[in-house]
Amino acid sequence: MKEVLILMEAGCELQPQLSFESPDYVRTSLAAAMTLKLLPGRFYRGAKLYCINLLLTYSEGCAANCAYCGLSRSRGGQWVENSFIRVDWPTYPLTEIIDRMIKYKRSIRRVCVSMITRPKAVQDTITIVRRIRDKLDTPISALITPTVMNRRDLEALKESGCDHIGVAIDAATPDLFDKYRGTGVKGPHKWDKYWETVKQAVEVYGDAVGVHLIVGLGETEKDMIEIIQYAQDIGASTHLFSFYPEENSQMSNYQPPPIEQYRRIQIARYLINEKIKTIHDMKFTPEGRLEAVNISLEEFERIVESGIPFMTSGCPGVNGEVACNRPYANEKPGEVIRNYPFKPGKTDIKLIRKQLKLKVQSW
Numbered sequence: 001m002k003e004v005l006i007l008m009e010a011g012c013e014l015q016p017q018l019s020f021e022s023p024d025y026v027r028t029s030l031a032a033a034m035t036l037k038l039l040p041g042r043f044y045r046g047a048k049l050y051c052i053n054l055l056l057t058y059s060e061g062c063a064a065n066c067a068y069c070g071l072s073r074s075r076g077g078q079w080v081e082n083s084f085i086r087v088d089w090p091t092y093p094l095t096e097i098i099d100r101m102i103k104y105k106r107s108i109r110r111v112c113v114s115m116i117t118r119p120k121a122v123q124d125t126i127t128i129v130r131r132i133r134d135k136l137d138t139p140i141s142a143l144i145t146p147t148v149m150n151r152r153d154l155e156a157l158k159e160s161g162c163d164h165i166g167v168a169i170d171a172a173t174p175d176l177f178d179k180y181r182g183t184g185v186k187g188p189h190k191w192d193k194y195w196e197t198v199k200q201a202v203e204v205y206g207d208a209v210g211v212h213l214i215v216g217l218g219e220t221e222k223d224m225i226e227i228i229q230y231a232q233d234i235g236a237s238t239h240l241f242s243f244y245p246e247e248n249s250q251m252s253n254y255q256p257p258p259i260e261q262y263r264r265i266q267i268a269r270y271l272i273n274e275k276i277k278t279i280h281d282m283k284f285t286p287e288g289r290l291e292a293v294n295i296s297l298e299e300f301e302r303i304v305e306s307g308i309p310f311m312t313s314g315c316p317g318v319n320g321e322v323a324c325n326r327p328y329a330n331e332k333p334g335e336v337i338r339n340y341p342f343k344p345g346k347t348d349i350k351l352i353r354k355q356l357k358l359k360v361q362s363w
C-alpha cells in the first residue's frame, strides 16, 4: 500500500513560538522537526532525513525580496508562518533543538544553519554554531548571505565550528539573478558579490563549499551547465534544486521545469562535479538544450544504473555521503520525485531512463 506523509498536530509537545528571535530561537524544517520528534509524522516511501536544517528568525523577516522565495518581504502574511522551499518551518528554542539533537544523535549526520538577509544574522549564526559545537561533534554547515558578510566573517564562522559553507546563488545567469534577486525586485543582492564570496569561501574552507542552484528560473540547460562548470573550476561543488512555485510568492504562477530538463542537468552536474567529464564533452542544440554527452555507452549505463546522479546533492556527513537530502523539498509526496532522498529503486531507474532523453556518443 502506498505510504503517504502523515502530519498530525496532536501529540506535539512544543507549540511553535511566534515572536521570539535568533540566536535564542530558530526555525526548523518540517522534516527536521519530525526527525527530532517535535512533530509527529513519517516520510513518504520510508525516506529518512540526515541533516537538521535550521533557519534564523527575526520578527521583521528577511530584508531581501527574491521573487521565487517563500520568505521574501513582499510575500506578505506573518513572516514566521510563511513556508520556505515548499514546507513549513516552525520556531523552537535553540536549547530544545540542541537537547533533541543530542538525544537523536545517531540519526543525525549534519546540521545546517541558514542565514537570512539581516546584518545581525552574521553574529547570530556564529553564536548558534558555537552553542551547537559546545554540545555536539556533528559536522555543521552554514548557508550564508554574502550581501551582509565579508572574508573575516567566513573565518570567524570557521573558528566557531562550521566546516562547510553553502552559498545560494540560485539563478544561473547574471541577468536572471538581477531580475529575481536584485534590481528587478528592489532586492539588495548582487551577482558579483555572491561569486566573490564563493571564491573567498574556497580560500578559507577549501573544497568544502557548495553553490545552490535552482533549475527552472528561465535559464537554458546550457546556461545552467556553464555555471556548474564555472563553480567547479573555481573549487566549489553544486547542489541542485528544482523550482517549485510558492503560494503567494511573486512567481506563484510559474511552472516547475520539465522533468526531462531536470534529469539532464542532474547527470551533467554529476559528471562535472565528479570530474568524469566537463562541459566540453557536452553538445547542445541551438536552443541550449543538452543533446549529447561524449561518453561510452557502458560507462553511461553504469552511472545511470547507480542512481546516484538523481539523488539529492548537498553537504556530506562524516561518512562522505550526502547528509542534506531534503526529502520532498521540491515536490509534494506522490508527485514525480526530483531529488531522490534515497537510492532510486529498479522502477525509479526505469522511469529515469525514459525521462533523460539524452544521446551518448564518442567524439
Ligand code: SF4
Pocket (backbone or CB within 6 Å): 062, 063, 064, 065, 066, 069, 070, 071, 072, 073, 115, 116, 117, 145
Ligand atoms: S535572501 Fe534568502 S531568505 Fe531572503 S528572500 Fe532571498 S532567498 Fe529568501
